[in-house]
Amino acid sequence: MEKDTEQEDQALTRKDFLNLTGKSLIIGTAGSFVLNAISAGEVNAQTTKKAASPPARIPPFIQEPIVLEQWKSDVDQQSAPTPTPLPPLQRVGYAVVGLGHLALEEILPALSGCKKSRLVALVSGSPEKLKKVSQQYGIDAQNCYSYQTFDQLKTNKAVDVIYIVLPNGLHKEYVIRGAKAGKHILCEKPMANSAKECREMIAACQAAKVSLMVAYRIQFQPHNKKIKEFLQEKTFGEPKLITATNAQSTANVNHWRHKKALAGGGALPDIGLYCLNTTRFILGMEPTEVFAYEYSTPGNPLFAEVEEMISWQMRFPNGVIANCTTDYDVHESRHYRVNCKRGWLNLDKAYAYKGQKLMAARAEGKLEKQEDIGIAEINQFAAEMDHFSSCILDNKKPLTTGEEGLQDHIIMEAIYQSAREGRPVKINGVAPEPNWKGPEPKDD
Numbered sequence: 001m002e003k004d005t006e007q008e009d010q011a012l013t014r015k016d017f018l019n020l021t022g023k024s025l026i027i028g029t030a031g032s033f034v035l036n037a038i039s040a041g042e043v044n045a046q047t048t049k050k051a052a053s054p055p056a057r058i059p060p061f062i063q064e065p066i067v068l069e070q071w072k073s074d075v076d077q078q079s080a081p082t083p084t085p086l087p088p089l090q091r092v093g094y095a096v097v098g099l100g101h102l103a104l105e106e107i108l109p110a111l112s113g114c115k116k117s118r119l120v121a122l123v124s125g126s127p128e129k130l131k132k133v134s135q136q137y138g139i140d141a142q143n144c145y146s147y148q149t150f151d152q153l154k155t156n157k158a159v160d161v162i163y164i165v166l167p168n169g170l171h172k173e174y175v176i177r178g179a180k181a182g183k184h185i186l187c188e189k190p191m192a193n194s195a196k197e198c199r200e201m202i203a204a205c206q207a208a209k210v211s212l213m214v215a216y217r218i219q220f221q222p223h224n225k226k227i228k229e230f231l232q233e234k235t236f237g238e239p240k241l242i243t244a245t246n247a248q249s250t251a252n253v254n255h256w257r258h259k260k261a262l263a264g265g266g267a268l269p270d271i272g273l274y275c276l277n278t279t280r281f282i283l284g285m286e287p288t289e290v291f292a293y294e295y296s297t298p299g300n301p302l303f304a305e306v307e308e309m310i311s312w313q314m315r316f317p318n319g320v321i322a323n324c325t326t327d328y329d330v331h332e333s334r335h336y337r338v339n340c341k342r343g344w345l346n347l348d349k350a351y352a353y354k355g356q357k358l359m360a361a362r363a364e365g366k367l368e369k370q371e372d373i374g375i376a377e378i379n380q381f382a383a384e385m386d387h388f389s390s391c392i393l394d395n396k397k398p399l400t401t402g403e404e405g406l407q408d409h410i411i412m413e414a415i416y417q418s419a420r421e422g423r424p425v426k427i428n429g430v431a432p433e434p435n436w437k438g439p440e441p442k443d444d
Contacts, residue, residue, distance in 0.1 A: 064084065065081035065082040065083070065084050066082045067082075068082065077374065077376075080376065083115060084115065085114075085115035085116070086115060086116050088118060091114065091115075091116050091117055091118040091389065092116060092117050092118070092160045092161060092388075092389035092392055092393065093118060093119075093120035093121070093158045093159050093160045093161070094111060094117055094118065094119055094120060094121075094159070094160070094161045094162075094163050094186075094385065095120065095121035095122065095123060095143075095145075095153055095156070095159045095161070095162050095163065095183070096108065096111075096119065096121075096122055096123070096163045096165060097123040097150070097162060097163060097164050097165060097166060097174060097178075098123070098124070098164070098165040098166045099122065099124045099126065099129050099130065099133055100165065102165055102188070103165045104133070106353065106381050107163065107165060107381055107385075108133070108137060110379050110381035110382040110385065111382070111385065112137075113379060113382050114382045114385055114386050114389075115382075115386050116386045116389035116390055116393070117161075117382075117385040117386055117388075117389045119137055119139065120139070120143060120156075120158040120159055121139065121143040121144070121145065121153065121156060121158065121159050122134055122137075122139055122143070122144050122145070123144075123145045123146070123147065123150055123153075124144075124145075124146070125146060125147050127146075130144050130146075143156065143158065143159075150174070150177060150178075151177060151180075151181055153178070153181050153183060154180075154181035154182055154183075159183055160183065160184060160392060161183060161184045161185070161186055161388065161389070161392070162174075162178040162181070162183045162184070162185055162186070163186045163187075163188075163215075163385075164178065164185065164186070164187045164188060165188050166188075167256045167262040167263065168190055168192065168193055168262065168263055168264045168269065169193050169256075169261050169262040169263065169264060170262070171187055171188070171191060171192045171193075171197070171201070172192050172193070172197040172200060172201055175187050175201045175204065175205070175212070176200070176201060176204040179201075179204045179205045179207070179208040179210050179212075180204070180208060182208060182210065183210060184210045184211045184212075184213075184388070184392055185205060185210060185211070185212045185213070186213050186214075186215055186384075186385070186388055187201075187212065187213070187214055187215065187402075187405070188214075188215050189214055189215055189216055189273060189277075189405065189408075190264065190269040190270075190273055190405065190408065190409065190412075191214050191402065191405030191406065191408070191409065192264070192405070192409065193263075193264030193265075193269075194264070194409060194413070195406055195409040195410050195413055198402065198405055198406040198409050199406060201402060202402040202403065202406065205402065211388075211391060211392060211397075211398060212401065212402040213384075213388045213391075213398040213399075213400055213401065213402075214400045214401070214402060214404055214405035215384055215400070216277055216281075216384070216400040216404065217380035217381060217383070217384050218274060218277065218278050218281065218350075218351060218380070219277075219281050219384075219399060219400055219440075220378075220380055220383035220384045220387060220399075220441065221356065221378070221380050221383075222375045222376065222377070222378060223347055223350075223356040223358045223375050224278060224281065224282065224347070224350070224356075225440075226358065226373070226375060227282050227338065227345050227347060227358070228281060228282040228284065230345060230360075231282055231283065231284075231338065231340075232284065234340075236338075236340035236341070236342050236343035236344065236345065236360070236362055237340045237341030237342035237343065238318075238340060238341045239283065239318075239320050239338050239339070239340050240319070240320060240321075240339050240340060240341060241320065241321055241322075241323070241338075241339040242279055242283075242320065242321070242322040242323070242336060242337070242338050242339070243322075243323045243324075243336060243337050243339075244275035244278070244279060244322060244323070244324045244325070244335075244336035244337075244350075245275070245324070245325045245326070245333050245334070245335055245336070246271045246272060246274045246275050246325075246326050246333075246334050246350075246351050247267075247271070247325070247326060247327040247328075247330045247331075247332065247333045247334070248271060248327075248328065248330070248331075248332045248333075249328065249329055249330060249331065249332070250302060250328050250329070251302075253301045253302050253304075257270060257306070258302055258303070258304075258305060258306055259305060259306075260305040260306055263306055265306055265307060265412070265416070266296075266303065266306030266307040266308060266310075266328055267306075267307060267308060267309060267310060267326040267327055267328040268307065268310045268326055268412055268415065268416070269412060270328075271326050271328075271351070272310055272324065272325075272326030273408060273412070274334075274350075274351040275322075275324040275325075275326060275336065275351075276314075276324065276408055276411060276412065277404075277408055278336070278350065278351065279314065279322045279324065279336070280407075280408075282338070283316060283318075283320060285316055285317060285318065286316075286317075286407070286427070286429050287314035287315060287316050287322070287411060287427055288315055288316065288317055288426065288427055289314070289315040289424050289425065289426050289427060290312055290313065290314050290315075290411065290414050290415050290418050290424065290425055290427065291312065291313045291418050291423070291424040291425070292310055292311065292312035292313075292415040292416070292418040292419040293310070293311050293312070293419055294307050294309065294310045294416075294419035294420075295307075295308060295309045295310075296308040296309070297329065300329070302328070302329070303328070303329075306328075307328075308327060308328050308329050309325070309326065309327040309328070309329070310325075310326055310415065310419060311323075311324070311325045311326075312324050312325075312415045312418070312419075314411075334348075334349055334350050334351040334352050335347060335348045335349070335350050336350050342362055342363065343360060343361050343362030343363065344360070344361050345358065345359075345360050346358070346359045346360070346361075347359075353380065354377055355377075356375075356377070357372070358372070358373040358374075358375065359371070359372055359373070360373055383441075384400075387399060387441045390441070391438060396438055396439065397437075397438030397439075398438045399437055399438045399439070399440055399441065400437070401436050401437065401438065403430050403436035404436060404437065406430055407429050407430045407436075410427065410428070410429050410430065411427055411429070414426075414427055
């Protein structure tokens with residue numbers, strides 16, 4: 001599961017979410033519990049180096065790895081170069097909006113391990129939670145905000161990026177408010193509740209001259225990147241057929257994921273989106289047509305407003321067919337297989353935060369050779385945030401722009417239409433080729 005709100009034991013409506021708190025908080029920090037915490041005074045002392053948005057180019061820091069003596073033989077997997085982090089006060093400052101499961105379990109810990117990004121501010125509707133988290137991460141009271149004081153981020157010169165980690169139905173409002181505050185925006189997936197909302201968000205960021213990136217962490221995950229490389233180089237021949245599944249079970253009928261106004265839909269935009277976006281990513285092309293089937297168990301209150309299951313096909317210009325399935329009421333399963341002319345690639349735990357297992361097979365004479373391809377794991381959240389930070393520092397377009405998020409919504413709307421009408425639906429996407437993408441990040 002990707003995101004969660006901060007109300008764990010009760011239903012959450014949009015009105016409840018926005019009215020949880022009304023005033024900014026005065027909180028004492030617990031800096032003694034946090035090593036290397038950066039105080040607000042230290043942050044403010046650096047404001048001559050960075051403007052609010054977009055930040056001025058930070059003075060260059062030589063990012064060359066320290067070369068250590070060789071100790072492994074060439075028959076073992078070699079170590080990556082030593083990390084080359086920027087000094088803390090030269091890193092891009094992030095304000096994280098929403099302190100639910102994803103923020104507390106993944107994003108905030110990942111920021112602690114980033115090379116070019118750091119946590120400088122928090123936004124929450126829960127005063128108690130905000131107090132605890134700010135103490136844990138050494139965030140000063142003046143850098144803690146409620147949803148009502150969110151717009152005051154505009155005057156916080158330590159904040160370069162606002163990371164929106166809210167229910168899908170709130171993305172549009174806070175992306176637009178963040179853009180008006182003059183801050184760059186990193187927004188969780190799915191980008192919004194509709195393609196129309198995506199277009200409004202893109203326009204707002206363009207008008208404010210700030211960068212907008214959608215948090216598609218899979219595009220920074222090394223196993224998925226390696227599969228894309230294999231397909232580009234036709235290592236296993238031409239790809240022909242892809243089967244992809246992302247499924248899990250849900251239990252709380254009052255959770256925002258089961259409220260259409262906040263979620264936009266059910267399994268498709270939440271977890272099925274991974275099958276959709278990852279397939280587009282590894283193939284490097286856009287589907288031209290979809291055909292879909294939708295089902296929800298009659299009488300199950302979990303699916304009174306949103307769908308339980310959607311199965312769909314995507315047809316690509318080169319003849320590849322992708323069969324994708326997502327379900328909200330089965331045991332967790334996340335995998336895909338690419339069948340090529342001379343072999344196949346199979347990725348288990350494909351869309352998970354960690355634990356990916358890549359297996360390949362190909363014919364060699366009368367034999368079929370199967371092999372496990374071991375690739376070192378990384379923190380996907382740290383990788384995507386550091387990529388965005390690099391783009392900000394170097395004034396480059398991010399890999400996963402707002403148009404990338406818009407394209408997925410265009411395709412999802414076609415999938416829903418196909419399921420309703422029982423017929424194939426042509427895709428009228430953003431562009432015939434994904435020319436809205438920025439350059440892919442280089443591996444360390």
